[in-house]
Amino acid sequence: MLLRILALRSPAGREDAWSGVHRAIRPSRPGRLLGVAVLIWAVNFAWPKTPLGSQPTERILLETESPYHYVRVVESGGIRRLQFRRSGQDFEESAINVRNPLDFPLHYYELMMAGFVHQPNPKRILFVGLGGGTLPRAIRHYYPTTQIDIIELDPVVVDAAKKYFGFVEDERTTVYIRDARVQIRRLARDGHKYDIIFLDAFRGGYIPYHLTTKEFLELVRSLLEPNGAVVSNLQPGFVSYHYQRRTMASVFANQWAYGSFGNVIVVNSMESAPPGREELLRRAEEIQERRRFNVFLPGVIERMQSEPDYDKSGPILTDDFAPTDVLRSIPQE
Structure with missing residues (x-):
């Protein structure tokens, strides 16, 4: 909405x-x-998006099978979408407004901008999952001097982002085409640290299991600066959501959640003195004034959950126990 x-x-x-x-x-x-x-x-x-009684025609710009996904790029009504097809269903992975790339078509992009309230002046940012590159492209606009590293498994997705979504690699934007867990180990070994880490890797509606476990999140934590933030895109409609939230809580000291339907964006940090709601709102207003985000950041902070929306008791996901494909198929009651 x-x-x-x-x-x-x-x-x-x-x-x-x-x-x-x-x-x-x-x-x-x-x-x-x-x-x-x-x-x-x-x-x-x-202000309806399309005239009443009319439906925009969908154009297929790309349809191909990679080693990892069945990839589609479609456009309709000025919105270009990256989709992964699985079991006959097309899952929305990314989207961009081709006329105004800063105007986010997917609501969870807006929520992910909450990460900048928790870390307003990032020098280095890491993305796990590229998609069409909509969010990295927007962040490059707002933070032109920030180093942005991106890990993407599928080279076909990287090519599609460049050809159809206007994503560009430059001297401050680096893409690693590799499994995220392998690449994060290498980054940790080489001493890399990040102020914000965005976790947004999906494979046709679910997060690959090895990117959900406690061991993986501990690797992510090892890359985080002391006042840094990890921003995760989760889907709350399934039992897997409770396991993911509990697993995050077992690794990180602090947790905030934004949104309540479709996607919930969870921000984790290790700060010894985490900010409260009023402080976050004050920061949001200050950042909005300075950066002039196309998204109104104080409105995002207003969507912070006041109470946890997950069951805190129960098992967590580990390398020895991560049935995420099964849990993702069980709706919440």
Whole structure:
């Protein structure tokens, strides 16, 4: 739903709208989300993405099988999408607005920007999973001097990101085509450290099991600067979500979650004095003023969960126990 309000035609209009909502609801914190929901509904009604009664035609730009995925790139209504087909179903892996690459078509991109509230001035960023490169491309715009390293398993995906999504490697952007666990071991061995690590590797609707375990997250933690943040994209509709959240909690000292449907973005850190909600909101307002994000960052922080939405008791995922494919198929009750 948040995507709809961000679909206003100009960045200034989006920011003014969000600022007005924020000022209007700030005096009454319990009513904030209700106020935002009402305005989202109104904007969705007033500014439909396509004319009523019409459906944009989908064009297939790429359809090929790689050693790891059945890869498709399709475009419809000015939105270009990277899909992985598995068992006859096309899973959305990435998307970009070809007319305005900073206007995110997928709502979870917006939520992932919360990582910058936890670490506002990153010098080095690591992505696990490239997709179409939409988020790295946007971050390069907002943080032009930051070093961005990306790990992507599939060379076909890297080629598609460059050819169809405008992703560019440069002197400050490096792509490692390799299994993430192998590459992270190499980065740790070579002494690399990162301020923000984004974990967003999916394979047709699920995260590969060896990228979910306690041992893997301990490797990730070894790359993290003391005040750094790990930002993970999770899907809450399945039993696997509880295992993933518990596993993260067993490795990292602090945990915040943003969003509640479709995708939940979890931010983990090892800070000895983690910031509270008010501090995060203050930071978000300051960063928004300085960086002029196309996403209104204080609105993202407003979507922080106030209470944990997972069962804290139960087993975690380890290299000896990671049935994520089975758990991912069991819906939450």
